[in-house]
Amino acid sequence: MSSLSIALISAGCIFGGVLLGLLLRGLLPDHHLTNESKDTVKLAAGMIATLSALVLGLLVSSAKNTFDTVGSEITQSAAKIILLDRVLANYGPATKDVREQLQRSVAAGVTAVWPEQKTAVPGMTTFERANGMERMQAKLRELTPASEAQRQLLAQGQQIGGELLQFRWLVIEQTQNALPMPFLVLLLFWLTLLHMSFGLFAPRNATVLLVLFLCALSVSGAIFLILEMNHPLSGFIKVSSAPMLKALEHLGQ
16 A cells, blocks of 8 residues: 555545544534543543654654765765776776676666656566676776776776675665554554644634644644655655766766
């Protein structure tokens, strides 16, 4: 289920709590709606609001940290790609095929993660996208250095290629974070219960309904942000493609 679907379901459940509270107000006897009852309900609602706000804040912070970490690793990978291309260029004409493979691999990665971006290099097949860097390293191993300088450059290039592979899998693993469904259900239950308490003592008019509806949308928007930032390479909110596009511009020069 997508983040947007979960957010919309959350908004429906939360606003449903408001409507349930308004309905219960019309059904409860008057002695259940005294000032003492209101104070007790407000006290309980305050405790639930504190718990919900604390959990939402921690989740937003954790999701933002994941988002920033992946963004930083993408930037580092882009810098290493440029460095690797420069090292291969300094090695000599023998690395032409390797540099072309590197350019195709980067273009394929940009196309796969950011399909809205247009690159000058044709798209690759799924197999080639998954094995581009491995094929580039295989080409590096086929090179035979003719001097000590080339031997050092080749060793440096192989090291950077290995680091790029490590970055790739590290990013893939870090984007596998998923919010446990029982945790999400419990948080949604708290928020629904909280909004039901709002509706229980709220006056029945269009202004109150609109404000509570906007409140439900705002809270579900926070849930949407959490789910989206937990997956920085997919969905509506992604890390910037600018570092990779800039790296692609420098390749082959």
